Amino acid sequence: MKILICISKTPDTTAKIAFAENNTKFATDGVQWIINPYDEWYALVRAIELKEKDPSIELHLINVGSADSEPIIRKALALGGDEAIRINSDSADSFFVAAQIAHAAKEGAYDLILTGKETIDYNGSSIGGMIAEILDLPFISHAIKLDNEGSDSIVTREIEGGEETNKVSMPLIISCQKGMAEQRIPNMKGIMGARTKPLKVLEPIECETLTSIVSFDLPPAKSGVKLISPDNPEELVRLLHEESKSI
Amino acid sequence: MSVLIFIDQAEGIIKKSSFEAASYGAQIAISMGTSAEAIVVGKTQDDLNKLGSYGITKVHYIEDTNIKNYDAQVYTKIIGDAIEAIGATVIIFSNNTSAKAIAPRLSVRLKAGLVSGAIALPDMSNGFVVKKSVFSGKAFAQVSILTAKKIISLNPNSFNIIKGDGTAEIVAMAANVPSSKIEVTAINKITGEIPLGEADIVVSGGRGLKGPENWNLVTDLATALGAATACSRPVADIHWRPHHEHVGQTGLAIAPNLYIAIGISGAIQHLAGVNRSKTIVVINKDPEAPFFKAADYGIVGDAFEVVPKITAAVKKLKDIS
Ligand SMILES: Cc1cc2nc3c(=O)[nH]c(=O)nc-3n(C[C@H](O)[C@H](O)[C@H](O)COP(=O)(O)OP(=O)(O)OC[C@H]3O[C@@H](n4cnc5c(N)ncnc54)[C@H](O)[C@@H]3O)c2cc1C
Numbered sequence: 351m352k353i354l355i356c357i358s359k360t361p362d363t364t365a366k367i368a369f370a371e372n373n374t375k376f377a378t379d380g381v382q383w384i385i386n387p388y389d390e391w392y393a394l395v396r397a398i399e400l401k402e403k404d405p406s407i408e409l410h411l412i413n414v415g416s417a418d419s420e421p422i423i424r425k426a427l428a429l430g431g432d433e434a435i436r437i438n439s440d441s442a443d444s445f446f447v448a449a450q451i452a453h454a455a456k457e458g459a460y461d462l463i464l465t466g467k468e469t470i471d472y473n474g475s476s477i478g479g480m481i482a483e484i485l486d487l488p489f490i491s492h493a494i495k496l497d498n499e500g501s502d503s504i505v506t507r508e509i510e511g512g513e514e515t516n517k518v519s520m521p522l523i524i525s526c527q528k529g530m531a532e533q534r535i536p537n538m539k540g541i542m543g544a545r546t547k548p549l550k551v552l553e554p555i556e557c558e559t560l561t562s563i564v565s566f567d568l569p570p571a572k573s574g575v576k577l578i579s580p581d582n583p584e585e586l587v588r589l590l591h592e593e594s595k596s597i
Numbered sequence: 598m599s600v601l602i603f604i605d606q607a608e609g610i611i612k613k614s615s616f617e618a619a620s621y622g623a624q625i626a627i628s629m630g631t632s633a634e635a636i637v638v639g640k641t642q643d644d645l646n647k648l649g650s651y652g653i654t655k656v657h658y659i660e661d662t663n664i665k666n667y668d669a670q671v672y673t674k675i676i677g678d679a680i681e682a683i684g685a686t687v688i689i690f691s692n693n694t695s696a697k698a699i700a701p702r703l704s705v706r707l708k709a710g711l712v713s714g715a716i717a718l719p720d721m722s723n724g725f726v727v728k729k730s731v732f733s734g735k736a737f738a739q740v741s742i743l744t745a746k747k748i749i750s751l752n753p754n755s756f757n758i759i760k761g762d763g764t765a766e767i768v769a770m771a772a773n774v775p776s777s778k779i780e781v782t783a784i785n786k787i788t789g790e791i792p793l794g795e796a797d798i799v800v801s802g803g804r805g806l807k808g809p810e811n812w813n814l815v816t817d818l819a820t821a822l823g824a825a826t827a828c829s830r831p832v833a834d835i836h837w838r839p840h841h842e843h844v845g846q847t848g849l850a851i852a853p854n855l856y857i858a859i860g861i862s863g864a865i866q867h868l869a870g871v872n873r874s875k876t877i878v879v880i881n882k883d884p885e886a887p888f889f890k891a892a893d894y895g896i897v898g899d900a901f902e903v904v905p906k907i908t909a910a911v912k913k914l915k916d917i918s
Contacts, residue, residue: 361732363846363847363865363866363869364865364866367732367735367736369736387846387847388847391847443710444701444704444711445704445705445710445711448701448705467697468697470732470733470846470847470869471731471732472731472738473713473714473729473730473731473732473733473850474711474713474714475697475701475713476697476700476701476704476711476713477701478701479669479697479698479699479700479701479702479705480701480702480704480705482669482670482702483673483701483702483703483704483705483706484705487670488668488670488778488779489669489670489698489702490698490779491669491694491697491698492694492697492698494840504782506783507694508694508841509667509694509784510607510612510693510694510695510792510794511607511786511787511790511792512784512785512786512787513784513785514781514783514784514785515781515782515783515784515785516779516780516781516782517779517780517782518778518779518780519778522778528833528840528843528847528848529840559743560704560708560709560710560711560742560743560744561710561711561712561740561741561742561743562740562741562743563738563739563740563741564726564738564739564740564741565738565739566731566736566737566738566739567736567737567739568735568736568737569734569735569736569737569872569873572877572890572891572892572893575879575889575890575892575893575894575895576893576894576895577889577894577895577896577897578894578895578896579896580896580897580898580899580902580903583896583898583903583904583906583907583910584906584907584910586878586894586896586907586910587907587910587911587914588910589894590855590876590878590894591914594855594875594876594893594894596798596854596855596875596876597798597822597855597911597914
């Protein structure tokens with residue numbers, strides 16, 4: 351069985367969010383890059399857990415990105431991926447990225463394709479669904495549990511106000527979120543081993559984009575907090591009722 | 598070239614966020630000089646006529662016994678066919694879990710550019726540019742949709758409902774329903790809870806509450822306010838509260854009218870998911886807690902003493918009004 355895990359490179363969660371070139375580009379100066387947490391903590395770690403139960407499973411990683419992505423790909427290999435593919439291109443828009451991954455996925459004949467539920471930079475939550483439509487495969491989003499039973503996947507997903515468990519025969523695409531697995535730290539053996547694991551670089555396929563980012567801006571700063579005495583919390587309720595009209 | 602709004606239901610009842618999407622779509626239709634129509638898939642218990650008061654002139658209702666479970670692949674085919682038949686060019690979703698599964702599929706199927714997480718009306722003065730939330734609420738991006746057909750998925754609580762006195766015509770629409778490859782084996786509903794993503798008021802607790810046994814502080818205040826409950830990441834990680842309550846950069850991003858944070862320090866990753874809330878109240882015993890910088894109102898004090906008094910004052914207010 352082969353699992354493909356999509357990993358995206360995102361700024362560290364504490365990175366300063368600022369923009370350059372007339373607010374058209376994210377300012378990358380001094381930014382630390384990480385594997386998108388949803389891809390790493392949930393999709394990748396769950397795939398590693400499945401492999402721990404069944405060592406015959408092969409775990410392949412895929413990233414659409416320039417050579418700058420290699421450190422995060424190596425980290426994912428250190429955590430437990432077997433090999434990786436990098437599609438050598440900046441990510442133009444979600445459709446472009448999904449088309450690249452779908453193309454590579456078709457070549458690789460994967461049983462499962464896992465993504466995070468969204469990236470923490472563009473918050474598109476689109477890649478998994480787009481890959482699924484391109485490949486005409488079932489897609490389960492917001493999954494919080496995943497197990498395999500023979501040729502079926504048993505996936506529990508979050509629905510508004512609850513959870514739903516689905517049985518789907520492979521292949522399929524799943525987007526993963528909290529609940530799936532717990533964050534892991536790569537160990538020394540993993541880090542050493544990752545250096546020699548195969549990382550294949552492929553050129554992108556020809557593909558159009560459907561959207562483009564025109565500019566960025568930052569939210570206005572808050573005007574300052576109004577402090578209320580802890581001896582008079584009733585005053586807070588009055589302000590919320592009469593001033594901000596929130597209650 | 599109409600605007601088509603996907604109306605989402607929970608147990609056959611139209612969700613509040615769908616009324617926001619309807620109002621939003623109706624405004625776009627006015628700017629484009631066209632009509633706003635809605636599509637409802639699956640059996641409804643609700644009165645579809647009332648969509649008229651949100652600016653919808655026609656509701657396409659697809660009710661077919663072959664639509665058994667919610668499967669994005671099946672819905673995409675049904676909605677995609679309907680869009681072709683209706684001739685809609687702009688398609689609006691509310692950006693919830695169902696939209697996040699259907700909209701990207703539909704984008705590929707129709708070759709229609711998708712902006713998910715929109716927070717304002719499109720600017721059509723130069724192309725078709727939609728403002729969306731990025732970096733988990735820390736910034737905004739203006740995204741241009743380059744294709745003839747366009748899909749927008751609107752963030753809940755980002756657009757005010759506009760109500761008028763219009764009426765909608767309901768038309769039954771036939772569909773060619775493909776069989777689902779997904780078999781639902783179990784459904785576990787948490788009943789009686791207000792869905793966090795749509796909630797108007799959210800009361801949230803952090804590690805400052807010391808343990809799950811103290812959560813009545815949060816839930817009592819939430820009940821008094823008719824609010825949903827949330828928590829910081831460590832609180833969910835150590836299983837004091839369920840995972841779905843985790844808000845922040847790696848949990849749910851929310852934008853309620855009022856967010857009350859109790860015993861939460863206000864780490865940057867937490868703020869990312871809540872800073873689009875209209876009014877933020879922080880209760881923390883540490884005057885240096887970073888959350889106060891992002892707050893509108895604050896009380897520096899011990900939550901165990903302050904919160905029950907707030908709850909009592911809220912109850913009093915509700916009794917009077
Ligand atoms: C990659 C990454 C992603 C993350 N994503 C998220 C996320 O999505 N959401 C999130 O929340 N966090 C996230 N975090 C964690 C975040 O950095 C903080 O650690 C976390 O938000 C802190 O939770 P807390 O405020 O509940 O706890 P603490 O930081 O321990 O703060 C507790 C607060 O309670 C106050 N307090 C204590 N006793 C009382 C009392 N009696 N009365 C009043 N106040 C009291 C204290 O003064 C303190 O400010 C992430 C971290 C990383 C590295």
